[in-house]
Amino acid sequence: MNEPALVALRGASFAYEDGPAVLSGLDFEVREGRALALLGRNGSGKTTLMRLLSGGLRPQAGGLAVEGEPVRYDRAGLTRLRTTVQLVVQDPDDQLFAASVAQDVSFGPLNLGLPDAEVRSRVAGALAALDITALADRPTHLLSYGQRKRAAIAGAVAMRPRVLILDEPTAGLDPDGQERLLATLDGLREAGTTVVMATHDVDLALRWSDDAALLTPDGVHTGPAPSMLSRTDLLRQAGLRLPWGVAAARLLRAQGALAATAEGPRTAEELAAMATASGRPDVGTAPAGP
Incomplete structure (x- = not known):
């Protein structure tokens, strides 16, 4: 028998x-250990879905369950949910409010009534996980945008959730900041946290996620990221374009440079590595301009 989601x-x-x-009548699952990208056009319901999953909103019909057990929306039930699921919103300024980074990160664990030693341990661990230990005493209003993003995520990580939901976590970050954040998320995943990321970036979703969920007018469609992000019909309904890696894989297969059953490149670096391995320097080379 399959384990409950x-x-x-x-x-x-x-x-x-x-x-x-x-x-309306939505069925949606988060499976443990599977990195999940949530995609859809503006107004498709992504934010509402994330808030339903984290307990910020309550379904008006249907229900939410954790490991098959229905969530109760009393104090004890919501505390249990919020120690299982944490949501980090897109704009860190909507989440940060304390005078210093360490004070902000400690807010959640303190509200759980944990002993001071446990709170200090959780704060230290969260700051280390997000690589911002040196910023512990920094006033939050003096942080850069990328640092504020990390501090907001650290506050959620300090709650030790099993599921971390991130709304557009790479939005507003420069390329180096994006890479550093993705490396941090990989570390959290390796430590056992299941990560859900809402994004409009189909290339990022293809590269990063195990599964992709596309929100369309007729419901949500979920499956392995490479296959879901190849569905031009669903992408069109969701207001999204075809990922670069999928288009590249189709071109390579058409040219006989990639077997029909082989997995295509998810990044430009993977495409370059494929070209090197195949001994075909033309693979991955942009055509000359007019």
């Missing part, structure tokens, strides 16, 4: 006051 919405519906249904 770590977190699952079943038949979930939600509408804001005086508005149409944002989500």
Whole structure:
């Protein structure tokens, strides 16, 4: 028998006051150990879905379950949920409020009523995981944007969640900042945290995720990232373009440079490595201009 999903919405519906249904009869699962990218056009319901998963909103129909057990929306039930699932919003300034980084990161563990020694240990571990230990005493208003992103994620990590949900975590970061954050997320995944990332970046989703969930007008479609992000019909419905890596793989197969069953490149670096391994320097080389 299959293990129940770590977190699952079943038949979930939600509408804001005086508005149409944002989500209706939605079934959605987060499987432990699977990096999941959540994609869809603006207004498709991504933010609502993330808030339903983390307990910030309550389904008006259907329900939320953790490991098959329905979530109760009383104090004890929500505390249990928030020690399982943490959401980090897109703008860190919506999440940071304390005078210093360490004080901000300690807020969640203190609210759990943990002993001081445990709080200090969690704060130190979260700061180390996000590579911002040196910023512990820095006022949050003096941080760079990338540092504020990391501090906001550290506050969620200090809660020791099993599922970490990130809304557009790489938005606003320069390429180096994006790479450093992705390396940090890889470290969290290796330590056992299941990561869900909402993004509009299909290339990032192809490169980073195990599974992709596409929110379309007729519901959510979830499956292995390479196959889901090759579905031009679903991508069109979700207001997304074809990922670069998928287009490159199709071209390589058409030229006989990639076997039909072989996995295509997810990054330019993988394409260059394939060219080197195949002894075909033309693979991955851009055509000359007119």
